[in-house]
Amino acid sequence: xxYDSDIIVIGCGNVLFKDDGYGxxxxxxxxxCFNDKNDYYDPAVTxxxxxxxxxxxxxxxxxxxEGVELPDGVQFVDxxxxxxxxxxxxxEEYDWKKLIVVDVVEFNDEPGTVEIFDPNSxxxxxxxxxxxxxxxxxxxxxxxxxxxxIVGCKPAEIPTPDIDMGLTEPVEKAIPKTIDLILxxxxxx
Numbered sequence: 001x002x003y004d005s006d007i008i009v010i011g012c013g014n015v016l017f018k019d020d021g022y023g024x025x026x027x028x029x030x031x032x033c034f035n036d037k038n039d040y041y042d043p044a045v046t047x048x049x050x051x052x053x054x055x056x057x058x059x060x061x062x063x064x065x066e067g068v069e070l071p072d073g074v075q076f077v078d079x080x081x082x083x084x085x086x087x088x089x090x091x092e093e094y095d096w097k098k099l100i101v102v103d104v105v106e107f108n109d110e111p112g113t114v115e116i117f118d119p120n121s122x123x124x125x126x127x128x129x130x131x132x133x134x135x136x137x138x139x140x141x142x143x144x145x146x147x148x149x150i151v152g153c154k155p156a157e158i159p160t161p162d163i164d165m166g167l168t169e170p171v172e173k174a175i176p177k178t179i180d181l182i183l184x185x186x187x188x189x
Contacts, residue, residue, distance in 0.1 A: 006073035019155035105152030112170025117150040
């Protein structure tokens with residue numbers, strides 16, 4: 001699938017490890033709310049959002065899309081855990097104007113807190129993937145070519161290596177704010 005959109009919104013993480021699934025779950029919600037046909041739906045994530053996600057939070061999220069249309073040139077991607085090695089290097093092939101990364105980030109705040117991060121102002125090692133990959137370095141390299149924004153949520157629990165699908169309550173309740181930040185970053189709010 002070509003990734004030649006102006007704005008790429010990529011969710012990183014693994015839905016099998018609780019809050020590490022934050023990025024892919026946000027992407028699935030965005031795809032569904034925008035009725036986006038440009039990417040696939042992960043059946044496990046779709047099933048979780050449809051059947052186990054907090055219904056009140058989901059209704060709050062859906063309300064944010066009333067009267068909002070997805071502009072041309074925006075693409076949602078579920079990058080999974082391999083985004084730093086498999087997806088981020090693609091910036092050399094495409095002319096992205098903005099890359100919005102949605103992921104859990106360890107920082108000094110309460111679980112469920114959502115912040116915007118600039119990869120160039122993050123300390124080395126601050127944004128390490130739970131699977132041992134450094135993430136800020138490839139994003140700093142990409143930021144030399146296009147704008148890079150990280151929408152990061154402080155996780156409450158990542159039970160690696162134990163499998164436990166779903167989000168903790170504070171991270172699930174953080175998704176409406178996450179959606180607001182993403183909609184603002186893509187220029188529709």
